[in-house]
Amino acid sequence: MDLKVNGELRSLGDIDPQTPLLWVLRDELGLVGTKFGCGISQCGACTVLVDGQAVKSCSYPVSTVGNAAVTTVEGLAGSDGSLNAVQQAWVDLDVAQCGYCQAGQIMAAEALLRAKPNPGDDDIDQAMAPNLCRCGTYIRIREAVKVAAATRRSAAEASDAAE
Amino acid sequence: MTALNYADIGDVVPTVTGEHAMASDANATTDLLVGRLDRRQFLKLTGLVGGGLMLSFTMPRAFGNSAALQPNGYIKIDATGILIYAKNPEIGQGVKTSLPMIVAEELDAAWEDVEVVQSTIDQSLYGVQFAGGSMSIPMNWDALRRSGATARAMLLGAAAKRWGVEPSSISTRDSHVIHAARGRKLAYTELAAEAAAMPVPNPQSLTLKKRDQFRLLGKRITGVDNEALVRGEPLFGIDQTLPGMKYAVYQKCPAIGGKVASANLDAIKAMPGVRDAFVLEGNGNAGELLPGVAIIADNTYSAIQAKRALKVEWDESDASKDSWSHAKAEAERLRHGSGPQVVNTGDVDAAFASGANRASGFYTYHFVSHATLEPQNCTAWFKDGKLELWAPTQTPAQGIGSAAKVVGISPSNVTLHQLRCGGGFGRRLYNDFTCEAAAIAKRAGVPIKLQWTREDDMAYDLYRAGGFHQMDGAVDDDGKITGWRDRFITFTNDGSRPVSGGGIHPGVFPAGLVDNVRVEQTALPWSNRCAAWRAPGSNVFGFVVQSFLDELAHAAGRDSLEVLLEVLGEPRQMGRRGMHTGRAAGVVKLAAKEAGWGRELSDGHGMGVAFYYSHAGHIAEVAEVSVNQKQVNVHKVTVAADVGPIVNLSGAENQMQGSVVDGLSTMTGLSVTFENGRVQQSNFDRYPMLKMPSTPEVAVHFVDSDYPPTGLGEPALPPLAPAVCNAIFAACGHRIRTLPISEEGFSLA
CATH class of the missing domain: 3.30.365.10 (Aldehyde oxidase/xanthine dehydrogenase, molybdopterin binding domain)
Incomplete structure (x- = not known):
């Protein structure tokens, strides 16, 4: 079986097709940025994108992915290594405490901003609600999503103006 | 009771509460921090060896x-x-x-x-x-x-x-x-x-x-x-990978103290991806190695699948029979009689007899779990008589000492790499998971990563103990508090000492502030392990004493803020290690001013104030809530803190906001209950932590002061629950006396 992850085709060899995507990423592909929290889709620590949609990889059999493109937190930075807008906002606002949930939070925010470039407060609360933060950094996550949204919009405007 | 030794998980956590004061020089600071802590316990906790501290x-x-x-x-x-x-x-x-x-x-x-x-x-x-x-x-x-x-x-x-x-x-x-x-x-x-x-x-x-x-x-x-x-780089304990590493899980008895009678090891070993399965006897120490079955596999998924298929017959003759419903019934009985006294100043009985107004209430709080988002784990490699550990632990030196003991080598032959922890809250002060990884690695002969599932993490925590307080108080004709009695019913793991975080200390509020105070403490035997949880003791005592103070203010027909400030009294140092009442009043006034205490509120809205001194931090909080049909909307929490100069303003503010959210999450709906020795909650579906939509606005204000700086990981949590509960009373007239408030039918909007 093969898997498209962060723009690369990775071979999985002879793997149990029922293996959750989470454990394929962590144990087989060495992509440990995606975290194990609960195993039953209740905390969001394992959130990744499958064709741009946020999914809980702990409860997502790898066989379900098929030809879709998987994006993990390791795949967000630009090819030159620069952080993307969501990652940069998380650093600038010093969002993390323990930081364990933040990869999942970042992926949930990324999915939201791809779908809704200009989210309102309720959109943010609704999109981020599945992702638990045990340390309680929700106030900063909310703010960071807004900052990242503004950064992406101004980048998009600049790119439109250039064309 | 089990036959386990609980000594190592007793009161090992240094807490800076009550009678601990601020000091200006380094040696006095050491004294402050170690404080009343038993020196032997401190050495055990920190893993210090040799002579002095x-x-x-x-x-x-x-x-x-x-x-x-x-x-x-x-x-x-x-x-x-x-x-x-x-x-x-x-x-x-x-x-x-x-x-x-x-x-x-x-x-x-x-x-x-x-x-x-x-x-x-x-x-x-x-x-x-x-x-x-x-x-x-x-x-x-x-x-x-x-x-x-x-x-x-x-x-x-x-x-x-x-x-x-x-x-x-x-x-x-x-x-x-x-x-x-x-x-x-x-x-x-x-x-x-x-x-x-x-x-x-x-x-x-x-x-x-x-x-x-x-x-x-x-x-x-x-x-x-x-x-x-x-960038998702491998910072955490769980992220460690070694060449040739295998993946381990460990199944213990659902009722602590149970031993393995038999298990379907052959069937497990025949499962795909499974390399080995074996029984570990345990070493009798509740904080180190409990008996169980280890499974070693090629990857985490195979290990977890095998753990699901594992069938163990447990010998539960010495296992926990803990029952929350039984404990509650015992507390109901005990609250009507007196218990051993921790504090007895003045004449409480006379104050009650002459008081113009009385108030009383029976307060209850449930057990809670640490629920670190990163489940316990440890990577271990035992080779040539030496042990190497990659461990997310709060107490690395103790981790080295206990793992060395479990595998029977000298601590000098153990290397521990300290790794970022996905949350601590007190859970990782205890190194049971490190001991398990060490014992499994010794038997496996290859590097292994031990991974607890979430279900393991909830079933084998060292819980924040529940407790019960029968509170009685009196106010005189002038509305001044004259008598205070706290009849506390707690738990003991070893049959004598209260569990860590479940022992009331003689400096507990309002001892020394109110003339006639009596505090009694009775401990019920309990087998499931209990230990430090963020702001141990304070996180529950704060709720009880600051809620009951509010009850007495209402009994006197007075403003809660005015009564709180009156109880704090003139600026003074409470003993060598206690709070400074001037700093306390300072944060209370600051929080009240910033929150607009006393301003007219919309219908259904209410404000509550609470103060608590813990970990040498003086913190006051004011909550503004509205309540509709037992649905509570927490609009804003205003925090004022005096912890000396701030080191990192971003980090400090983050801790304050996080403590408020953690406090609100825990008081709202978190509880673990026990029946027949077993924890009834197994995962986050039955342990519903607060989510973003319920997060209030939190305003943080720091007092500038020249006192030496103190820590902020804990002290902002204790005032949150009473501030919110006092606000709920102000909003709707219902006095919350049970945490979580879901037990009284309340929830967050």
Whole structure:
């Protein structure tokens, strides 16, 4: 079986097709940025994108992915290594405490901003609600999503103006 | 009761509460922090060996590397850059950033020039290394400042020598020595080799900066690991991978104290991906190795699948029979009779007899779990009689000691790599998971990563104990509180001492503040392990005493804020180790002013105030809520804190906001219950933590003061629940006396 992850085709060899995507990423592909929290889709620590949609990889059999493109937190930075807008906002606002949930939070925010470039407060609360933060950094996550949204919009405007 | 030994998980956590005061010099600070703690227990917790409490106030030995300036364990400057070592585990309170900031301040290094590296575990260099009790900042403040000042003095000396000028004629700034009179400067990196040859000054002889000279402390600095974090780099314990590593899980008896009678090991070993399965007997120590079945597999999924298929017959003859419903019934009975006294000042009975108004209430709080988002795990490799551990632990030295004991080798043959912890809250003060990994690795002969599932994590926590308080109080004709009685029913693991965080101390509020106070304490036997949970003791006592104070204010027909300030009284130090009532009143007034206490509120809205002193921090909180059909909307929480000067404003504010959210999450719907020795909740579906939509606005205000700084990991949590519950009463007239409030039918909007 093969898997498209962060723009690369990775071979999985002879793997149990029922293996959750989470454990394929962590144990087989060495992509440990995606975290194990609960195993039953209740905390969001394992959130990744499958064709741009946020999914809980702990409860997502790898066989379900098929030809879709998987994006993990390791795949967000630009090819030159620069952080993307969501990652940069998380650093600038010093969002993390323990930081364990933040990869999942970042992926949930990324999915939201791809779908809704200009989210309102309720959109943010609704999109981020599945992702638990045990340390309680929700106030900063909310703010960071807004900052990242503004950064992406101004980048998009600049790119439109250039064309 | 089980046959297990609970001694190591007793009151091992140093708590700075009640009678602990602020002190100005380093030795007194040590005394403050260790405080009433049993010295033996402190040594056990911190893993210190040998003679005295060798804290890092003693400047450690210098190094011999001639090319690098390394006057102590915290700093290494050479031609390539400035390294500062972070000594303590990072569990989410930001100490990997804030401790090095303290060094950099006195070193006069520009923060952007500094690279921070996690240190090794080395008592001779760093003294005690652990994360707990909100102690990292206060215990290390003085030593870290002096370590930075030491290196700075040597750099100054080297520059003075090179330039042939008096050290007093030159200065430092932003990683450079500057000779202003001649307009020349030298980078620390250029001077490092020469500075290394200078004599190391006596750290106590150095002049430290005054607060108004700080250039770095008090600023907002983003965490040093943040960039690696957002890139998903392997920072956490769970992220470690070794060549040839296998994946292990460990199944223990659902009722603690149970042993393995038999298990379907052959069937498990035949499963795909499974390499081995075997029984471990346990070592009888409740904090180390419990009996169970280990499974070793090629990957985590195969290991978890095998664990699901595992069938164990347990011998439960010595296992826990704990029952929450039984404990509740016992407490109902006990609250009507008196118990052993912890505090008895004045004449409570006379005060009750003569009081103009009385109030009473029976308060209950449930057990809760730490629920660190990173489930317990540890990677271990036992090879040639030596053990190497990669462990997310709050107490690395204790982890080394207990793992060495479990595998029967000397602690000097154990190396522990301290890794970022996905949350601590007190859970990782205890190294049971480290012991399990060590024992499994010894048997496996290959490196293994032990992974607890979430279900393991909830079933084998060391819980925040529940408890019960029958409260009675009296006020006189003037509405002044004259009598206070707290009949406390708690739990004991060892049959004598209350569990850690479940013992009331003689300085508990309002002892010393109200004339006639009696506090009684009775402990019910309990087998499931209980231990420190963020702000141990304070996180529940704060709820009870600050709620009941509000009840008495209402019984007197008076304003709650006015009564709280009256009880705090004139500014004074409460004993050598207690709170300062002036600092307490200061934060209460500040929170009230910033929240607009007394202003007219909309219908259905209410405000509540609470204060609590813990971990040497004075913190007041005011909550504004509205209540509709038992649905509580928490609009805003205003926090005022006096913890001395702030080291990292960003981190400090984050801790305050997080403590409010954690406090609100826990008081709202979190509870673990027990029947037949078993925990009834198995995963987050039945342990519903607060989510973003319920998060209130949190306004944080710090008092500027010259007291030595104290920690912020814990003290902002205790005032939250009473502030919210007092606000709920103000809004709807319902007095919450049970946590979580879901037990009384309330929920967050």
